[in-house]
Amino acid sequence: MVNLTIDGKQISVSKAATIYEAAQEAGIHIPVLCYAKKLLPYGACRVCLVEIEQMKGRLIPSCTTPVSEGMVVTTTSEEIKKVRKTVMEFLLVNHVLDCPVCDKGGECDLQDLAYELDSTSNRFEGEKFDLPTDEVNPLIERNMNRCVLCGKCVRVCDEIVGYGSYSFINRGFETKIATAYDRGLNCEFCGQCLSMCPVGALLPRPFKFKARPWQLKEVDSVCGYCGNGCTVTLGVLGDRVETIRFNDKIGVNDGNLCIRGRFGYSYVNDQERLTKPLVRKDGVLVETDWDEALQVVSDGLLKAQGGQGVGFLSGARLTNEEFYLLKQFAKTVGTENVDHSGGECYKGVTEGLKQTLGVAASTATFPQIDKADVILAIRSDFYETHPVVGMVVNQAIRRNDAKLLIVADKKGKLNKLPGAKTLLSKPGLELDVLNAMAKVILDEGLAQTEGVEGVAEFQASLANFTPEKVAARSGVDAEALQAAARQLASAKQGVVLLAYGLPYQGLNKELATAAANLAILTGIPGREGGGLYLCGEKSNSQGAIDLGILPQNGGLGAQAMLAGASNGKLDALYVVSEDPLSSYPDRDKVAQALEKVPFLVVQDIFLSPTAQLADVVLPAVSFAEKDGTFTNAERRIQRVRPGIPSPGEARSDGAIFSALAGKLGNNLSFTSAAAIFTEIGKDVPAYAAIGFNELGAHGKVWGGETLSPASRKLVAVGGGTTVEGEFQLVVGSALYHSGTVSTKAKGPLAVLSEAYAELGREDAKDLNVAEGDLLKISGNGAEIKLKAKVDNRLPKGVVFVPYHFADAEVNRLYKGEPAVSVKISK
Amino acid sequence: MSEAVETTVDEQDIDLTGANQILDKYVDFHGALMPALQEIQEFYGYIPEPTVHLTAERLNIYTSQIYGVLTFYAQFHLKPRGKYIVRVCMGTACHVKGAGRIAETIKDRLGIVHAETTEDLKFTAEYVACIGACGMAPVIMVNDGTYGSLTVQKTDEVIQKYLKMD
Ligand code: SF4
Ligand code: SF4
Ligand code: SF4
Ligand code: FES
Ligand code: FES
Numbered sequence: 001m002v003n004l005t006i007d008g009k010q011i012s013v014s015k016a017a018t019i020y021e022a023a024q025e026a027g028i029h030i031p032v033l034c035y036a037k038k039l040l041p042y043g044a045c046r047v048c049l050v051e052i053e054q055m056k057g058r059l060i061p062s063c064t065t066p067v068s069e070g071m072v073v074t075t076t077s078e079e080i081k082k083v084r085k086t087v088m089e090f091l092l093v094n095h096v097l098d099c100p101v102c103d104k105g106g107e108c109d110l111q112d113l114a115y116e117l118d119s120t121s122n123r124f125e126g127e128k129f130d131l132p133t134d135e136v137n138p139l140i141e142r143n144m145n146r147c148v149l150c151g152k153c154v155r156v157c158d159e160i161v162g163y164g165s166y167s168f169i170n171r172g173f174e175t176k177i178a179t180a181y182d183r184g185l186n187c188e189f190c191g192q193c194l195s196m197c198p199v200g201a202l203l204p205r206p207f208k209f210k211a212r213p214w215q216l217k218e219v220d221s222v223c224g225y226c227g228n229g230c231t232v233t234l235g236v237l238g239d240r241v242e243t244i245r246f247n248d249k250i251g252v253n254d255g256n257l258c259i260r261g262r263f264g265y266s267y268v269n270d271q272e273r274l275t276k277p278l279v280r281k282d283g284v285l286v287e288t289d290w291d292e293a294l295q296v297v298s299d300g301l302l303k304a305q306g307g308q309g310v311g312f313l314s315g316a317r318l319t320n321e322e323f324y325l326l327k328q329f330a331k332t333v334g335t336e337n338v339d340h341s342g343g344e345c346y347k348g349v350t351e352g353l354k355q356t357l358g359v360a361a362s363t364a365t366f367p368q369i370d371k372a373d374v375i376l377a378i379r380s381d382f383y384e385t386h387p388v389v390g391m392v393v394n395q396a397i398r399r400n401d402a403k404l405l406i407v408a409d410k411k412g413k414l415n416k417l418p419g420a421k422t423l424l425s426k427p428g429l430e431l432d433v434l435n436a437m438a439k440v441i442l443d444e445g446l447a448q449t450e451g452v453e454g455v456a457e458f459q460a461s462l463a464n465f466t467p468e469k470v471a472a473r474s475g476v477d478a479e480a481l482q483a484a485a486r487q488l489a490s491a492k493q494g495v496v497l498l499a500y501g502l503p504y505q506g507l508n509k510e511l512a513t514a515a516a517n518l519a520i521l522t523g524i525p526g527r528e529g530g531g532l533y534l535c536g537e538k539s540n541s542q543g544a545i546d547l548g549i550l551p552q553n554g555g556l557g558a559q560a561m562l563a564g565a566s567n568g569k570l571d572a573l574y575v576v577s578e579d580p581l582s583s584y585p586d587r588d589k590v591a592q593a594l595e596k597v598p599f600l601v602v603q604d605i606f607l608s609p610t611a612q613l614a615d616v617v618l619p620a621v622s623f624a625e626k627d628g629t630f631t632n633a634e635r636r637i638q639r640v641r642p643g644i645p646s647p648g649e650a651r652s653d654g655a656i657f658s659a660l661a662g663k664l665g666n667n668l669s670f671t672s673a674a675a676i677f678t679e680i681g682k683d684v685p686a687y688a689a690i691g692f693n694e695l696g697a698h699g700k701v702w703g704g705e706t707l708s709p710a711s712r713k714l715v716a717v718g719g720g721t722t723v724e725g726e727f728q729l730v731v732g733s734a735l736y737h738s739g740t741v742s743t744k745a746k747g748p749l750a751v752l753s754e755a756y757a758e759l760g761r762e763d764a765k766d767l768n769v770a771e772g773d774l775l776k777i778s779g780n781g782a783e784i785k786l787k788a789k790v791d792n793r794l795p796k797g798v799v800f801v802p803y804h805f806a807d808a809e810v811n812r813l814y815k816g817e818p819a820v821s822v823k824i825s826k
Numbered sequence: 827m828s829e830a831v832e833t834t835v836d837e838q839d840i841d842l843t844g845a846n847q848i849l850d851k852y853v854d855f856h857g858a859l860m861p862a863l864q865e866i867q868e869f870y871g872y873i874p875e876p877t878v879h880l881t882a883e884r885l886n887i888y889t890s891q892i893y894g895v896l897t898f899y900a901q902f903h904l905k906p907r908g909k910y911i912v913r914v915c916m917g918t919a920c921h922v923k924g925a926g927r928i929a930e931t932i933k934d935r936l937g938i939v940h941a942e943t944t945e946d947l948k949f950t951a952e953y954v955a956c957i958g959a960c961g962m963a964p965v966i967m968v969n970d971g972t973y974g975s976l977t978v979q980k981t982d983e984v985i986q987k988y989l990k991m992d
């Protein structure tokens with residue numbers, strides 16, 4: 001600690017603090033413009049100048065100057081004011097003063113400063129900028145006439161996002177912020193830059209002229225898309241979410257969001273939302289009231305349960321409380337056939353981690369990734385599935401020199417991070433690469449085997465996984481593989497990352513087991529700082545596992561339910577918040593099940609392709625209307641709060657289950673989400689320790705920041721198999737989308753509106769294919785047509801298709817395997 | 827303002843072998859951007875856009891950052907340059923002695939002003955500050971040749987001389 005005096009106040013702060021931070025802690029206000037808490041000190045604007053008694057004669061920028069013992073600081077004096085005012089005058093020489101039509105009005109640092117410094121006149125006169133505003137991109141309006149050159153956008157896009165859209169160009173008066181070749185912005189559209197801009201130079205275009213900031217009601221909730229669990233603060237006007245507000249005070253994401261979280265909200269306001277229940281009469285779905293709909297559903301379920309039985313297929317975007325009610329409702333109906341997310345993709349957690357570590361969750365929290373020294377990312381899609389964790393990885397590397405290792409079948413953004421070492425493997429053979437790394441670690445005596453079970457058997461199982469053999473099969477360089485293994489073994493705080501989700505169905509249990517084996521051998525699980533992370537695709541994927549939305553006590557899993565529905569072994573399917581027809585692998589299998597099953601209920605917010613086949617459609621609500629909790633991929637339980645009323649007669653999933661259970665004689669009505677949360681604790685011990693009302697600004701992590709594994713058991717897993725054929729199709733998530741719901745959201749759609757088939761340049765050349773050409777892709781007995789996208793992410797022979805778009809029907813080809821052998825022609 | 831350069835069709839066909847060979851020397855070597863760009867410019871006569879993307883990819887530097895460097899330093903050229911660089915001195919002495927008229931003459935005869943290049947890629951005009959030959963103001967340089975004490979007529983003669991050369 002260091003003691004100093006600021007404006008006569010005695011203060012004691014950590015010696016790493018700057019004067020500005022010390023003043024803030026003491027509640028003393030110093031104006032700033034280019035300073036941002038999450039960025040490295042910069043010191044460009046000189047608005048934050050202060051006087052230091054020990055350095056008389058000049059003014060010192062408080063935002064970059066560290067405190068030192070005995071410092072005596074003055075933050076306001078006539079001279080300081082004069083200098084700040086001059087700085088302001090310089091800024092305002094060229095700045096257009098179009099505050100009346102600027103959306104930043106009311107929360108603009110420049111306005112506030114002018115007000116604070118009483119800057120009404122300007123001694124300097126100059127040309128006002130007259131630069132064209134960037135109208136090219138759909139989401140971020142750039143008006144460089146308002147820019148004050150604080151550099152925050154440049155810095156955040158580099159330091160945090162790792163994309164690097166902007167830089168300062170030209171010199172002198174002509175200096176400005178621009179993209180390469182000063183063209184329109186074409187990037188990830190995460191919007192970090194606009195969240196940092198102190199003025200109205202960068203603004204969210206979808207929010208243009210919608211409201212003044214003070215008119216908005218702000219509601220803190222959790223993003224409804226992925227398992228990252230970012231805090232989103234809904235900006236509500238009337239009954240609409242009009243924007244997502246910047247908020248770095250709460251949650252786990254430091255105010256960072258991806259395009260989905262920041263710009264993907266519009267679907268909640270969509271006109272096409274379901275507002276009334278629908279019942280099929282004479283073959284068509286017609287609107288009805290809840291009384292009739294609930295009656296039809298309960299009659300249908302009772303009848304089915306009296307016959308061959310009922311099955312529940314759930315998505316992973318319900319709240320924990322809703323999952324609880326779903327489970328109770330299924331019990332009321334008398335069935336154990338309950339599953340979520342297609343029943344396969346999460347098995348890495350429920351089976352892979354369970355059999356090795358004895359837990360079914362990530363072992364550590366996201367902030368620990370920041371402190372890691374070695375990070376192993378398995379399947380490079382991680383950045384695309386969980387972009388904000390990707391940003392943490394970027395910071396760990398850029399700021400703390402972490403080393404990044406990647407084992408994947410294609411390149412992605414992670415590969416471009418400084419010093420990243422990529423082991424590019426043939427699709428499906430990542431597993432072999434992990435096994436070979438484990439072998440190297442064991443054979444070279446680098447393994448931590450104390451208290452580890454099954455070492456001898458495991459080592460014996462690896463005979464076929466020498467680096468050389470695996471190199472020959474997978475295409476990975478043997479020496480690079482050995483080096484990576486040694487690096488991971490040397491980690492003091494290692495991190496292993498693996499994302500899962502509907503488009504990554506193949507070899508989940510095996511990959512997770514192999515990842516856990518590696519983690520165990522390198523001492524990662526249970527050690528403070530670092531951990532093994534299995535991150536689910538949806539906002540409450542972890543909650544679904546925790547709450548047991550899984551086939552238990554002999555119940556059928558999702559795939560068995562679909563098979564049963566097809567061959568007369570199941571009489572009803574109840575689908576909640578999921579569109580299996582569009583998103584599950586093997587569309588034909590799903591279609592057959594949905595068509596054959598005698599009674600189909602679909603509960604959702606849109607009339608999805610699945611819902612169109614239903615006998616009854618129940619209108620549910622979006623995350624922005626829900627009250628309860630989500631558990632993110634690091635086990636953090638966070639509050640979801642309703643920002644807007646539900647449209648029409650739509651009801652929350654929980655309310656629907658309670659009503660139906662009530663009809664069947666089971667009283668499941670609770671007074672509040674808090675009351676249900678308490679009930680959950682009785683079923684799920686890890687949740688019992690946590691009080692609903694204690695879920696503060698950063699939620700609560702069940703099991704503690706570092707989860708101690710119940711076991712450390714190495715389990716042998718065989719290798720993957722090479723897919724024969726000239727081309728191998730891999731499906732996955734695209735950065736801009738999440739599941740199918742984002743395809744109803746204007747922001748993500750504005751950037752990516754349809755599926756595509758991505759090829760590497762070499763293949764494109766061989767096939768004589770150019771960007772945008774229509775390609776025929778056939779395999780697994782089906783053919784689809786997609787536009788080509790050509791870049792340098794994919795190795796020869798691999799073609800990638802994002803799975804989000806229902807009309808692309810990629811799941812006619814993809815049946816759950818790690819890669820599909822396909823033919824491609826023009 | 828910045829020179830907003832559009833990619834021309836012929837730029838797409840630029841042979842990157844030279845740039846690749848230059849970059850071979852600089853990968854894995856920190857702070858290599860400036861020398862790499864200088865060499866690329868020497869090789870191509872300017873910095874073609876495809877070489878910027880290549881440099882970004884191979885040295886793992888953001889394209890935007892390279893563009894920032896290229897626009898900051900006057901030494902870099904983003905457009906092809908003529909075989910003959912006509913530097914018109916606009917320094918004080920030359921200005922007083924009528925550099926404006928000289929520039930006008932060049933504009934009139936060749937159709938180019940500062941930073942512009944004739945379509946046949948023969949001439950590029952550049953207005954520069956004092957080139958240290960104030961004694962013979964007004965002065966122009968064509969590549970390494972210096973021409974002083976110019977009048978409109980003398981300027982014309984110089985231009986004609988170069989027009990006749992290849
Ligand atoms: S939106 Fe994101 S990726 Fe695009 S420029 Fe801004 S910070 Fe960079
Ligand atoms: S655009 Fe905004 S954030 Fe970027 S330099 Fe200008 S004022 Fe700063
Ligand atoms: S989609 Fe995921 S990463 Fe993006 S903002 Fe939402 S929770 Fe965060
Ligand atoms: S805030 Fe300190 S110099 Fe800009
Ligand atoms: S001013 Fe032209 S040479 Fe000096």
